[in-house]
Amino acid sequence: MQNLLRAIAVIGVLLLGAGIYVCYTKHGTPERPVISFAPLTDGALKDPDNPLKIFHVDFAKLEHDLPLSRADRAKLTPENLTVLSQEEIDQIYARLTAGPVPDGFMRGNLFFENGVDGLKSRLAEILGGGLGTVADAKIDTLEKLGRSMWKGKYFFRDERVLRNVIEDFKPLEALIEAPDRLQTVEIPRQGLLSYVSPNSTAWLLFPAKLYCGQSLVDGRRESIIIDYAYTNDLPGYMERPDALAGRGGLAIRDEIRMVRPGFYLGRAYANRIFLLNFTVYDAETAENGLQAFLDGKPVAEDCWAGEQGMAAAP
Numbered sequence: 101m102q103n104l105l106r107a108i109a110v111i112g113v114l115l116l117g118a119g120i121y122v123c124y125t126k127h128g129t130p131e132r133p134v135i136s137f138a139p140l141t142d143g144a145l146k147d148p149d150n151p152l153k154i155f156h157v158d159f160a161k162l163e164h165d166l167p168l169s170r171a172d173r174a175k176l177t178p179e180n181l182t183v184l185s186q187e188e189i190d191q192i193y194a195r196l197t198a199g200p201v202p203d204g205f206m207r208g209n210l211f212f213e214n215g216v217d218g219l220k221s222r223l224a225e226i227l228g229g230g231l232g233t234v235a236d237a238k239i240d241t242l243e244k245l246g247r248s249m250w251k252g253k254y255f256f257r258d259e260r261v262l263r264n265v266i267e268d269f270k271p272l273e274a275l276i277e278a279p280d281r282l283q284t285v286e287i288p289r290q291g292l293l294s295y296v297s298p299n300s301t302a303w304l305l306f307p308a309k310l311y312c313g314q315s316l317v318d319g320r321r322e323s324i325i326i327d328y329a330y331t332n333d334l335p336g337y338m339e340r341p342d343a344l345a346g347r348g349g350l351a352i353r354d355e356i357r358m359v360r361p362g363f364y365l366g367r368a369y370a371n372r373i374f375l376l377n378f379t380v381y382d383a384e385t386a387e388n389g390l391q392a393f394l395d396g397k398p399v400a401e402d403c404w405a406g407e408q409g410m411a412a413a414p
Contacts, residue, residue, distance in 0.1 A: 130180040135172045138162045140187050157187075159194040159318050168195035170394055173360045178209045178379040181365065186213035189377055193365055194318045198403035199358025201257050201310055201324055205265065205287055206364070206380035208252035211243060213377065251287060251302050253326075253380050260311060261334060262326055263304040277340040306345045307334045308354070312403035315355055316369060321406030324364075326354035354378075360393050362386030 138157045145155040173196075181189065251265040265287060266272075273279040283304040289297060306328065313325040328345040331337055345352040356366040362385030366378045393399070 130177070130183055132183055133172075133175040133177075133180045135168065135175060135192075136166045137188050137191050138166060157191065159191075160320060162191055163195050166195075168192065170360070170396070174390060174394055176359050176363075178363070178381050181377070181379060182209070182211040182214075184214065186377075189213075189365075190317060192359075193357060193367065194320075196357035196359060196365065197401060197405045198312065198322055198324045198356070199361070199364070200400040201260070201402045202255040202364065202380065202382070203257035204382070205254050205285065206252050206362075206382045207287075208250055208265070208378055208380050210246050210250065210368075210376055210378040213374075254285060254304060255310070257310075260309060262308045262310055263336075264306040264308075266303045266305050268301045268303055275341055277338040281336075281338070283336050304336070305338075306342055306352075307331045307337055308345075308352075309334075313355075315357075316353075316372065316374075317367065322403035323355035323357050324403060326356065326366075328352045356380065358399070360386065361389040361399065 138161075140157060142155045142157060142161075147153040147155075176192070181192075184192075249267050249269065251267060254263050254265055256262065263283070265285060268284070276282065284301050285304055286299045287302050288294070289300045308326045308328045308331060311325050311327065312322045313327075315321070315323040329347040329351065331342065331346060332339070343349050351371040353369045353372070354366055355369075356364040358364050359379075362382040364380045366380065368375045368378060389397075
């Protein structure tokens with residue numbers, strides 16, 4: 101009887117593994133969202149003094165001609181954004197407003213800028229050939245490493261403060277000033293281990309201040325700014341490693357806009373140089389509030405939405 105039970109258990113594990121493999125291979129690369137984008141350049145504009153000058157898309161004209169409807173935004177997910185080119189990501193971001201400042205834990209995902217076809221990195225597109233393939237592999241490794249360590253952001257809305265949620269990884273304790281004083285948080289675990297232990301402990305590091313400010317890519321309206329420059333006065337600040345993100349280190353500055361309730365698209369800068377894209381996502385809010393959002397329920401705006409506003413769209 102025991103042998104029969106063991107055999108059933110082994111078969112069950114194999115079937116589960118096969119199912120996961122099929123699911124992963126089938127859905128490993130998300131499909132592109134079906135939404136409208138403007139051409140990357142505007143051929144109608146000409147400079148008589150410089151005939152070779154290329155005019156890129158104007159965000160105000162883009163939003164007027166191709167507004168991003170709520171139905172369009174419902175098609176977007178943290179996964180399918182990763183297959184778009186950087187120009188397409190920029191066009192989506194420009195058609196969003198800041199929305200309300202989030203509150204609580206939001207799971208994160210990050211991705212570097214893709215080339216025009218959205219299937220390989222911009223660096224690989226520039227280098228081409230064998231060097232491009234190598235560059236693509238290196239960037240893919242960086243993304244995987246980033247995702248394994250950075251789990252998202254924890255927003256303290258009332259205090260207008262944020263802390264980054266970092267995987268509790270013991271070898272990193274040597275880099276931390278006082279590991280015994282680390283602030284921690286319990287977050288939902290993902291993957292098969294969630295069935296064994298639903299939560300995992302993560303560190304709260306790299307505090308930042310939250311406020312509304314001008315976007316570095318689209319100055320027509322404000323974004324929610326995540327500023328690491330002056331955080332040494334925040335409770336729990338530790339110079340090592342928190343200073344790494346501050347004004348004496350990489351001078352990190354993030355900004356986010358709302359795709360829909362519970363889902364934000366962000367941009368990370370170092371010393372005002374664009375680094376990468378990221379998303380933060382609260383599955384419960386996003387899923388429970390989707391129908392109300394599609395039905396036209398008003399969304400609070402904590403930041404200035406710009407004089408142009410959101411163009412009416414079906």
